[in-house]
Amino acid sequence: MTDTAARLLLLLSLLQSRPEWAGPDLAERLGVNVRTVRRDIDRLRELGYPVDATKGPGAAYRLGAGADLPPLLFDGDQAVAVALALQLAPQTVTGSREAAARALTTIRQVMPAGLRHKIDTMQVTSVTNSWEFLAPPxxxxxxxxxxxxxxxxxxxxxxxxxxxxxxxxxxxxxxxxxxxxxxxxxxxxxxxxxxxxxxxxxxxxxxxxxxxxxxxxxxxxxxxxxxxxxxxxxSQADRGDTADAWECYGEAVLETSASLVARWAPGGAIVEELGPKRCRLTLGAWSWIGLAALFGTFEADFEVIGPPELIDACAELAQRYKAAGSAIRETT
The missing domain is CATH 2.30.30 (SH3 type barrels.)
Structure with a gap:
């Protein structure tokens, strides 16, 4: 590729990166003078790219929109970012899988061999732990x-x-x-x-x-x-899946603010404000002991509303922590 062709590709990439460029700024980025920038802009127009310009000493350039605009130019990092986004899109938006796959194929076909290999080795799959739920599509x-x-x-x-x-x-x-x-x-x-x-x-x-x-x-x-x-x-209370999507779920009244609990509670939490420093929290978890431990993470006194399994788990967890504390004192 000649120096001129490489410079035109860089110029086109710069014009796509932001709404407007001053002529001197483009010249500095390209390592040429303003007159060369004007000539390169004319070359892009001859190739079919609608580049608009303001007149006068403070001339500025922007890539115009139009039905005849040739395909957009992506540099290597941009192409990789688009390819990754296309692989992730179907995991959150249903009905987009086929369109995303076709778009990825189109981008891949026009990539240089090195970039194409990089994309082929970056196959993305979203995985959750057994105690997490995927965001609903x-x-x-x-x-x-x-x-x-x-x-x-x-x-x-x-x-x-x-x-x-x-x-x-x-x-x-x-x-x-x-x-x-x-x-x-x-x-x-x-x-x-x-x-x-x-x-x-x-x-x-x-x-x-x-x-x-x-x-x-x-x-x-x-x-x-x-x-x-x-x-x-x-800060909103309803941010995730409903609490009863978990195997174990229960509720308790916490002596702390609803805004604090809503911010830090895991997905699926339902928070109801009962006063300035009091709220009801409904929460799910993978086990009763795990659920009891989650209620204790807010550094606030709380009263379990139910069910009985959660009350029993809190009592069992209290004994475990008491035993752990005694063991630490004996070793010090």
């Missing part, structure tokens, strides 16, 4: 409808499979929300939205959302409930 159609409503700033109407429905409510009216932001935490997709009926901010699990027909109603964005929306989602 999200339907691709539902995710597309929700993300489209966020982008359009359009009121979203949907049915929601919430915990109260699982408890026996045969029917619940559809929810109407102003969708603000989509984010992924711990492998789960969440929607932060303003509930128009409850008149408050809420967080919804996207895997529980079944969108209805588009409303066509636009809204003006509100001030978000927090500057850090990731932290806001982490």
């Amino acid at each position: 999200v339907d691709a159609t539902a995710l597309d409808a929700v993300s489209d409503a966020v982008r359009r700033k359009e009121v979203l109407q949907f049915d929601y499979a919430a915990a109260e429905a699982a408890a026996g409510d045969a029917w619940a009216p559809p929810l109407r929300v102003e969708p603000h932001h989509l984010l992924v935490w711990s492998g789960r997709w969440y929607l932060v939205a303003w509930d128009l009926d409850a008149d408050e901010w809420r967080t919804f699990r996207v895997d529980r959302i079944t969108p209805r027909m588009r409303t066509g109603l636009r809204f003006s964005p509100r001030t978000p409930p927090a500057a850090d929306l990731a932290e806001y989602v982490r």
Whole structure:
């Protein structure tokens, strides 16, 4: 490859990396003068890449959008990142496996031999421990409808499979929300939205959302409930699978704040605020002893509500810790 061709590839990669570049900045990155940058920009235009430029001494360049835009250019690191993302996508979004596989095949075909070998040796499989649950997959159609409503700033109407429905409510009216932001935490997709009926901010699990027909109603964005929306989602009580998905589950009242418990409780925790420094925690685990130990990790007094197996496990665990403490004193 000639120096000019290599420089054009680098220039194209730089233009794709951010919305706009000043001419002197491009010249510095390419190791040439501004006049050479202008010539290279003209060469890219001749190849069919629509590069827009502002006029004057402070000229800036940006890669325009258009139906005739040639295929995007990926450097080695970008290609590997895209390939890994395509392998992981079907694990969280149902209905995307075939499309992701076709996209990966397309990218692989145009890779140099060295990169192709690297991708072939990086086969990714997600594995969980026996006491963990995979994040429930999200339907691709539902995710597309929700993300489209966020982008359009359009009121979203949907049915929601919430915990109260699982408890026996045969029917619940559809929810109407102003969708603000989509984010992924711990492998789960969440929607932060303003509930128009409850008149408050809420967080919804996207895997529980079944969108209805588009409303066509636009809204003006509100001030978000927090500057850090990731932290806001982490502070919510219902973040994981339902507690009864575990082999053992129980509940206790803890003498500490619900916000602290909601932040650090493992997936599946259900937290109910009972006061400024008091909350009810429903939790699941792989064994009764394991469950008893989890309740003790919050460094707070607690009262077990049930079931009896959890009460017995707490008593057994107390004896084990007492014996362990006595053994340590005897050896010191």
